[in-house]
Amino acid sequence: MTKGLRKRLRAVFLRRQMERELDDELRFHLEKDIELNMSRGMGEKEARAAALRSFGGVEEVKEESRDLRGVRFLDETWQDIRYGLRMMKKSPAFTAIAVLSLALGIGANTALFSVVDSVLLQKLAVPEPDRLVLFEWQAGKAFRTSGTSGYGAGDIPKGRRGSSSFNHGIYEAMLAQEGTPVTDLFAFAALWQANVSVDGRADVSDVQLVSGRYFAGLGVPAALGRTLTDEDNLPNAAPAAVISHAFWQSKLGGDPDVIGKRIDINKVAFTIVGVSPKGFNGTLQIDMYPAASVPLVFESQLSGENMIDGRAGRSGVWFVHVMGRLKPGATREQAVASLAGTFQAKALEIQPPPTRETDVAEIDPKDYPVLMQRSGAQGLTESRRIYSSTLYILMGVVALVLLIACANVANMLLARSASRGTEITLRLAMGAGRWRLVRQLLTESLLLALLGGAVGVLFAIWGTDALAAIGDSGGNVLPEGVTYGLNLRVLLFTVAVSVVTGVLFGLAPALRSTRLDLTSAMKEGSRGTAGIARSRLSKTLVVSQVAMSLLLLFGAGLFLRTVYNLQSVELGFDQENLLVFTLRPGKAGYETDRLHEFYRTVFERIEATPGVAAATYCRVPLVANNTFDSGVLLPGETPQSGEEHLTNLQIVRENFFETMGIPLLAGRGFTDLDVEGSQPVAVVSEKFARDYFPEGNVLGQRVGFDEKSLGKYEIVGVVRDTKYNSLREDIAPIFYTSARQETDNIGTMYFAVRTNGDPTAFAPIARKIVNGVDSELPVTDVMTQEARSARTVAEERVFAQMLTFFGALAVLLAAIGLYGVMSYSVAQRTNEIGIRMALGAETGGVLRMVVAQGLKFAIIGLVIGSIATFALTRFIEGQLYGVTASDPLTFAVVGVLLLAVALVACWIPAMRAARVDPMVALRTE
Amino acid sequence: MKTIQTDLLQGTLDLLVLKTLQSGPRHGWDISQRINQVSEDVLRIGQGSLYPALHRLEDKGWIDAEWGASENNRRAKFYRLTASGRKRLAEQTVIWQRFAAAVALILKTV
Structure with missing residues (x-):
């Protein structure tokens, strides 16, 4: 062989x-x-x-x-390749247009696939990632946990709840279980946005908390020093941290003497004992890059929450993720089977005291929590799954673009095969096999496609940079900080797409042009049946191009309108000339009086700065996809009897409403008399007042949140509604309290500074002021409120831009296609037109006839396209705002636009037809 | 006796070539001469059949080719039986003999 x-x-x-x-x-x-x-x-x-x-x-x-x-096959193939290359050189314009349109299509697909590869396909950089199992659980809604931290696990059936976060006690019970098919069971959790400081330079970074067997179980060695072990997780262990390779490089300059150095995380001093290897970014969500891994045992010191043991009287928070490495040959199902009993027993044991009437005994066994699993090969996947919906839509768009490019090239090939008809006929007549000719034509198509693919890779490099930039610009369209490489898998994808593309656009023209009726074609071939069949195919292609263009343009129109609607939405506050930034003194050890003192100092210094019109601060940044909410207990309600009245919460400085331009509608706002020790007061939004006190008697009412705070807050004022979380949301109730009267939940505050001039110019001044108060406190998320609001519509904007760009491209290609078909048809009908004109047809009549024929294709395309459009746009219905997926106005505009383009594309061939000289035309007969 | 044109069954020519090579390597011309001679001029192998057959057999791996020097020191391509060629020869010989015997039997009785 x-x-x-x-x-x-x-x-x-x-x-x-x-x-x-x-x-x-x-x-x-x-x-x-x-x-x-x-x-x-x-x-x-x-x-x-x-x-x-x-x-x-x-x-x-x-x-x-x-x-x-x-060797004949290989021999002939080589011959075909050389012949194909010669043909390409012979018609450089054709080759350039074909290769360019294919390159755009293939390049767009390659770029997007490299994102799909990184976001959805790539596995953890650990040995044998497929032997990792990640545990999850699901339960009926009646099963309540004492607070979960982390993402809700995706694809949970309606009426159930679930998560990949576990209570620490459950993890310990699972760990203690013997005879499981898991060699190493380990736990990890995220410590979001920690204050990490080395050598006096502070920054905000994510950190991961890990159990003792974390590194051993994953099989990740230290690149430098050592990893963490069980000893580091003992209650009295010295604080040890393993920093990530990226953090080591970027913040410590890759210092080889880093071992033994001190690193402060939320004011706890750790010693760096090791550096994790390059490419290992922990096991948290795809867009999280923990700067360091520290032992889980330090959780309460670091978070100040005591999530492991829980606060007084409550069991711990469900916040650790549990993973295990399977013994060789064992399956994830076996792992779940061996641990399911332990999990359920422990979960029911630690289930918190019933907040309402539900008790463990009253939970229906079908609502008991059950242990589940998924592959741990990618770490936590919730975030990946969130991005996947965006990626599928974008994949659909670029696939459509490639199809349009295929249709276009197929049409160009058909037109060219008309001019090569004589050559092909001759070869068939001389006994060349049809299959042999098809093969040769297909080889030419494949060459074009592969060349398109090669150029497409260049486009893809540019495209992946653009996609990475979209990710880094925030707004959660795509993950941040991911670089998309063109690895082997991506390049194989490109080659496969190129080959499929080549066959797709090459096969029909090749079959069509070799199916010639020899005798009639030899006679100059102008009006043979093959000519008609060929033009029928090319008309079909043009019609489908128009249809696909309509689909893309209509999508673009819907998203443009969505972005416009969102940006002109009534915010309820004035976002002009407003600079916002975040301070997290709570994570730097500030508490109670010192904390209040800190905020006061920073505020006073900012307000005293020239150019500042006003300044304030609040707990939740406005319109930044950030939510802090709770159920509220109205007068007379208790936790047992109360219905769920959900409200957004906001803690503000007393001048918040004036500074943000939110008008007071009734009662009073906060004053500097509302301080700790005085009667806690609250201001509510219009919506809150309307929903929960429909009789209009909201002022003076007393409300609370739980048993402890029943009737604690007196409502003293009502302000106008504002957007809270995003531009897209419906107006929801907001419950404002005064920062001066709060002790909990004020460790992080968002400052808003209204300037007289350009707000971005104030950014360095703000940093200087904060540094002057505490040099180790980082100032983060500095941006204008307008930029922050715009971020919440980043995804819609990206869709709008992409669809507009590709839609315009599609229309251009369709116009070229229509122009080509009409030119060909006019050329073919020269005789007929000549006869008509000789018989007295007017120039205008001929013009109308040709244009009408071209518009007929466009209209058929529009009809087919609109059917496809209405079938497909429902998939993006959820992404739209203020416009339905079948919006008639958008449809009309797009339709008219396409018809106008079609008219232009037909005009030139029509003019040519109208100028036909009857004598000349008849002589060619 | 008249010369039989060797538009024989393809397998027959292959068999003859293989048999001829059983006694040792030969070049193309030698093979045709040998068949000619042994069959007492009854079977005359045309070059048009011989060389394609040789390449076919080589392609199947039943014979091997090597350039060497001829009797009078000219460059010639020598063909040699391979192990699988030897096996093939043995099989085909049995088949051929049974086939020939069967044909003979029919010709005798009918």
Whole structure:
């Protein structure tokens, strides 16, 4: 077998040598014959003539011997490739347009696939990632946990709840279970936005808390120093941290003497004992890059929450993720089966005291929590799954673009095959096999496609940079901080797409152009049935191009309107000239009086700065996809009897309403008399007042949140509604309290500074002021409120931009296609038009006739496209705002636009038709 | 006796070539002469059949080719039986003999 292959390859690459050998062998034979003849007494000349006669056709023998080398296929393919390259060189304009449109299509697909590869396919950089199992759980809604931290796990059936976060006690019970098919069970959790400081330079970073077997279980060694072990997780262990390779490089300059250095995380001093290897970014969500891994045992010191053991009287928070490495050959199902009992028993045991009437005993067994699993090969996947919906929509868009490019190139090939008709007919007439010709035409298509793919890779490099920039610009369209490489898998995808593309656009034209009625085609081939069949195919292609363009343009229109609607939405506050930034003194150890003092100092210094019109601060940044909410207990309600009245919460400085331009509608706002010790007061939004006190008696009412704070807050004022979380949300109730009266929940505050001039100019001044108060406190998320609001519509904006760009491209390609078809049709009908004109047809009439024919294709395309559009746009219904997925106005605008483009595309061929000279036209008959 | 044109069954020519090579390597011309001679001029193999057959057999791996020097020191391509060629020869010989016997039997009785 390999010998055969070697021989074949030798035959292809050492073609000349093989030919020579064949010559030599035959010549030798001939000479031996001559010798024999001479030995029988013939003269030399006679002997040669006789030998040649008996030998037969030398070339024939050679040809037959060659066929038997089994190389004809490769040989011919090589021939086809060279021929194809020659054809491409012969018509550079055709080649350039074809390659360029294919490159755009393939490049867009490659770029997006490299994102899909990184976001959805890539596995953790650990040995044998497929042996990792990540545990999850699901339960009926009646099962309540004492607070969960983390994402809700995706794809949970309606009426159930679930998560990949576990209570620490459950993790310990699972760890203690013996005889499981898991070699290492370990836990980890995120410590979001920690204050990380080395050498006096502070920054905000995510950190991960890990159990002792974390690194051993994953099989991740230290790149430098050591990893964390069980000893580091003992209650009295010295605080040890393993920093990430990226953090080591960026913040410590890759210092080789980093081991033993001190790193402060939320004011807890850790010693760096190791550096994790490059490419290992922990096991948290895809867009989280924990700067360091620290032992789980330090959780309460770091978070100040005591999530492991829970606060007084409550069991711990469900916040750790549990993963395990399967023994060789074991399955994840076996792992779940062996741990399910332990999990359920422990979960029911620690289930918190019933907040309402529900008790463990009253939970229906079908609502009991059950242990589940998924592959741990990618770490936590909730975030990946969130991005996947965006990616699927974008994949759909770029696939459509590629289809349009295919249709366009197929059409160009058809038009060209018309001009090559005579060549093909001739070859068929001379006995070339049809399959052989199809093969040759397909080889040309594949060459075009592969060339398009190669250029497409260049586009893709540019495209992935653009996509990475979209991710880094915030707004959660795509993950932040991911670099998209063109790895082997991506390049294989490109090659596969190119080949499929080549066959897709090449096959129909190849089959069509070789199905010729020989005799009629030989007669100049202008009006053979094949010509009609060919133009029917190319008309179909044009119609489908128009249809696909409509789909893209309509989508673009919907998203443009969505973005416009969102941006002109009534915010309820004035966001002009407003700079916002975040301070987290709570994470730097500030508490109670010191905390209030800190905020007061920073505020006073900012307000005293020239150019500042006003300043304030609040707990929740406005319109930043940030939510802090709770159920509220109205007068007379208790936790047991109360219905759920949900409200957004906001803690503000007393001048918040004036500064933000939120008008007071009734009662009073906060004053500097509302301080700790005085009666806690609250201001509510219009919506809150309307929803919860429909009789209009909201002022003076007393409300609370739980048993402890029943009737604690007196409502003293009502302000106008504002957007809270995002531009898209419906107006929801807001409950404002005064920062001066709060002790909890004020460790992080968002400052808002209204400037007289350009707010961004104030950013460095703000940093200087904060540094002057505390040099180790980072100032983060500095941006204008307008930029922050715009971020919440980033995804819609990206869709709008992409669809507009590709939609415009599609229309351009469709216009070229329509122009080509109409030109061809006019050229074919020259005689007919000539006759019409000779019989008295007006120029205008001819013009109208041609344009009408072209518009007919456009209209058929629009009709088909609108059917496809209404079938497909419901998938994006959820992403739209203020416009329905079948918006007639958008549809009308897009339709008219496409018809206008079609009209322009038909006009030039129509003019050409109208200028036909009847005499000339008739003479060509 | 008249010369039989060797538009024989393809397998027959292959068998003859293989048999001829059983006694040792030969070049193409030698093979045709040998068949010619052994069959007492009854079977004459044309070059048009011989060389394609040789390449076919080589392709199947039943024979091997190598350039060497001929009797009078000229460059010639020598063909040699391979192990699988030897096996093939043995099989085909049995098949051929049974086939020939069967044909003979029919010709005798009918």
